[in-house]
Amino acid sequence: MSEFRVKSITKLHAEFSVPGDKSMSHRAAILGGLSNGTCTITNFLPSEDCVNTLNAMKALGADHEVLEELEGYGPVKLRIHGQSMQLSAPEKPIDCGNSGTGMRLLAGLLAGQPFTSELFGDASLSSRPMGRITVPLGQMGAHIETKGEKPGCAPLLIHPAKVQPIDYEMPVASAQVKSAVLLAGMFAEGKTSVTQPATTRDHTERMLASFRVSTRTENHVISMVGGQMPESCDFIVPGDISSAAFWLVAAAALPGSRLVIQNVGLNPTRTAILNVLSRMGAHMSEIVHSSSGEPIGNIEIHGCPLTGTTILPEEVPNLIDEIPVIAIAAALAQGKTEIRNAKELRVKETDRITTVVNNLRAMGGVVEELEDGMIIEGGHPLHGADLDSYGDHRIAMAFAIAGLFASGETIIHNTDCVNTSYPGFAHHLEAIRHHRSEPADFILPTISHA
Numbered sequence: 001m002s003e004f005r006v007k008s009i010t011k012l013h014a015e016f017s018v019p020g021d022k023s024m025s026h027r028a029a030i031l032g033g034l035s036n037g038t039c040t041i042t043n044f045l046p047s048e049d050c051v052n053t054l055n056a057m058k059a060l061g062a063d064h065e066v067l068e069e070l071e072g073y074g075p076v077k078l079r080i081h082g083q084s085m086q087l088s089a090p091e092k093p094i095d096c097g098n099s100g101t102g103m104r105l106l107a108g109l110l111a112g113q114p115f116t117s118e119l120f121g122d123a124s125l126s127s128r129p130m131g132r133i134t135v136p137l138g139q140m141g142a143h144i145e146t147k148g149e150k151p152g153c154a155p156l157l158i159h160p161a162k163v164q165p166i167d168y169e170m171p172v173a174s175a176q177v178k179s180a181v182l183l184a185g186m187f188a189e190g191k192t193s194v195t196q197p198a199t200t201r202d203h204t205e206r207m208l209a210s211f212r213v214s215t216r217t218e219n220h221v222i223s224m225v226g227g228q229m230p231e232s233c234d235f236i237v238p239g240d241i242s243s244a245a246f247w248l249v250a251a252a253a254l255p256g257s258r259l260v261i262q263n264v265g266l267n268p269t270r271t272a273i274l275n276v277l278s279r280m281g282a283h284m285s286e287i288v289h290s291s292s293g294e295p296i297g298n299i300e301i302h303g304c305p306l307t308g309t310t311i312l313p314e315e316v317p318n319l320i321d322e323i324p325v326i327a328i329a330a331a332l333a334q335g336k337t338e339i340r341n342a343k344e345l346r347v348k349e350t351d352r353i354t355t356v357v358n359n360l361r362a363m364g365g366v367v368e369e370l371e372d373g374m375i376i377e378g379g380h381p382l383h384g385a386d387l388d389s390y391g392d393h394r395i396a397m398a399f400a401i402a403g404l405f406a407s408g409e410t411i412i413h414n415t416d417c418v419n420t421s422y423p424g425f426a427h428h429l430e431a432i433r434h435h436r437s438e439p440a441d442f443i444l445p446t447i448s449h450a
């Protein structure tokens with residue numbers, strides 16, 4: 001099992017891009033496979049999570065050809081053969097690995113199929129709540145059994161069913177739940193609508209539009225008429241801002257640094273971290289250079305002394321995956337940072353409130369654990385420590401960033417999990433570390449997909 005060994009850096013001058021967006025790669029595989037023709041997906045994220053979804057679509061009849069591959073990981077460019085909404089029964093249970101997004105979106109897709117299917121995942125995924133999708137999908141007429149040892153958890157056994165449209169008011173602000181209901185709604189006759197308690201990432205709606213499936217968003221209600229055939233199209237996946245977040249925090253917290261992240265997704269439902277880092281004192285500019293479908297651009301950030309901030313309730317869904325690394329920025333800032341309304345963190349790959357608090361305290365950070373978040377008293381010097389990722393990719397990467405600012409050596413054990421979202425992270429981390437004392441700018445090797 002691999003580990004990261006990290007020491008502090010004094011300089012960060014870099015320009016690079018991060019791998020493709022995870023949320024969009026899942027959706028491109030699913031909608032491409034449902035479409036009425038062939039779709040080329042460029043800059044697909046070759047992570048375990050997304051490769052599992054791609055293989056799931058293959059098991060349902062939508063095969064693909066790999067056009068370019070990141071060796072040892074998976075495809076970065078592929079051609080998927082859409083099945084015009086006519087999927088076939090999988091021969092065996094489908095492995096969703098570690099991915100909540102994969103399992104919940106596929107459950108929505110499979111809810112209204114005329115065949116039986118089963119979705120399973122690893123130990124972490126098998127302990128995450130699935131009632132949030134089985135309840136609305138059940139109201140649509142789906143028959144889904146949760147067969148896990150823990151009630152309401154995977155494996156999911158999905159029986160053949162015909163689904164009806166629904167007007168669903170989501171109790172949690174979750175893009176996965178919204179997307180599961182919309183994907184099921186594609187197979188229902190009539191109008192399905194989902195009301196969200198707060199704005200969540202809108203990649204499903206945007207990607208449906210790229211495939212010429214019209215949806216309507218009014219305030220917090222997203223509606224769609226079922227039965228529309230997705231028209232095949234090609235899709236270029238921008239870099240993942242949730243992966244960029246690790247380097248943005250490293251640069252923000254290091255006065256004198258300059259970092260440019262190129263070709264990253266700048267969808268406003270994902271960029272709350274930029275607002276937070278600006279409020280904390282980082283100097284930043286974004287240039288959007290393409291905005292068809294999904295805005296893509298460059299972020300330039302300059303490090304400055306940071307001060308604590310309060311994360312606003314409406315920001316939480318738009319930076320939920322970035323909170324572990326925002327907690328590191330908070331520990332490095334002067335003053336207090338309050339993170340509340342983030343109870344959802346407790347049902348991610350780990351309970352991310354507890355895992356962040358434990359690891360931060362082990363490094364000398366001062367943090368109070370709340371039921372729905374944490375209060376971090378920044379400015380206490382961090383020291384190296386022996387840490388566990390608990391098998392959670394975001395925890396492994398967030399604490400690698402903390403190690404760049406700690407005295408002594410920080411060892412993070414159990415880091416293979418980073419491959420669920422950021423293949424090549426270790427390579428980027430090494431490049432940052434080895435150039436730490438070089439005066440000139442350098443080009444961080446990108447994970448080239450060209």
Ligand SMILES: O=C(O)C1=C[C@@H](OP(=O)(O)O)[C@@H](O)[C@H](O)C1
Pocket residue numbers: 022023024100101173174175176177179201320321344
């Ligand atoms: O829809 C998506 O692609 C995602 C939605 C979020 O989860 P929730 O929908 O549970 O908030 C996020 O944490 C996850 O990494 C990806």
Ligand SMILES: C=C(OP(=O)(O)O)C(=O)O
Pocket residue numbers: 098099100101102321348349394421
């Ligand atoms: C929570 C995450 O993903 P998922 O829900 O897809 O497992 C994540 O990537 O941080």
